[in-house]
Amino acid sequence: MSVSFIRRIATPKKALSTAAVAAATVGMALTSAPAHAATTASGADARSIARQMIPDAAQFNAFSNIVNHESSWNVHATNSSSGAYGLVQALPASKMSSAGADWKTNPKTQIKWGLDYMNSRYGSPAAAWNFWQANGWY
Template identity: 55%
Template sequence: MHPSIPGTTPDTSSTTARSHPKHLKRFIIGSVAVLSITGLVAGGAFAVQSAADSRERVAATRALTDSTGLQRDQLGAYAGIAEAHTDKTASSTLAEANQVLASTEGKADASALTAVSSSLASFESMPIDLVVELTIETQTETAALSAAAAEADRVAAEAAAEAAAAAEAARQATLATTNTPAGAKAFAQSLASSNYGWGSDQFSCLNQLWQKESNWNYQAYNSSGATGIPQALPGSKMASAGNDWATNAATQVTWGLGYIKESRYGTPCAAWAHSQANNWY
């Protein structure tokens, strides 16, 4: 028998804490060392600790009690609270990391966050000090990946804005050319050939037809409501070729050629012949 120590109960556990460390795996409070609680149950039997170990445990417990004002059972309760809080923080940190990984896929290198969050996923079976360490590292890598993805988005948005500006500049340059009578004629001749197979003879008829209708002026407007180079009535008909029908000669020409092809005329020369005979087409 071990000698009794006043104010204590002899340790009768059958297995020492040293031989079954897994039973103590997560008992920790802040930066205070883990206390070996006497009387740990193992296999339903009890073993007796040495008198020296008992004295050390009693002294450590008393010192901690004196410094915190908490009794031994209170210390155990606070250890459980600390463990639950640590697990909750780890769980929410993992959830945020997974969300960031999903939302930033392909935008930045996620290997560091993937590795550390994979390690943290087993937090329920880890010592608390390791859980705390991995949680902090996961939070750091999550913030880093979010920042990298945000920078990638900024660069992509800037490139898209530059591309859009370049496209608009090109469109305006094209408009400046096509919206002149000469530019509209050149566009019409090219489109008539490529889309409908109409050669110079048909374009000669088209040129005379639209010269009579509008002088190839995309802003031409008749009191009847006829609008643009082909004098569509109403002008809004040309919206089928593009929403910019009121400001783009190319859109008007595209619609006008389609109208001639699909109408009873079929060709510019037939439309021109009808216009000469009836003063309209």
């Protein structure tokens, strides 16, 4: 070990400033992570994303009714008996991977998959809601 290295460690002021710079650098690296790296979205966030993705008020309300009943807008909602997962309770959950690799945590990906499912199977979120009301599932 060199004498200059030992001196740097032995000098408290330098050691503290070096630690502060290192901590600040780590902090900057953590705060500069992309926004999509977040794994938790509130129900209000998810609802806001859905509102942007579904501009028609009637279709949004129908979609919202289904999500309220299925998951209460919880991106991580899991049905313990069936394994259905996410905002729209996809079964199997992995089907949502067709909408994006971040399907486990991203409300936008789950909403996209749910809309595609409702449109392809029922014709629209409103028709899916009508089916849900008659059957208790969709």
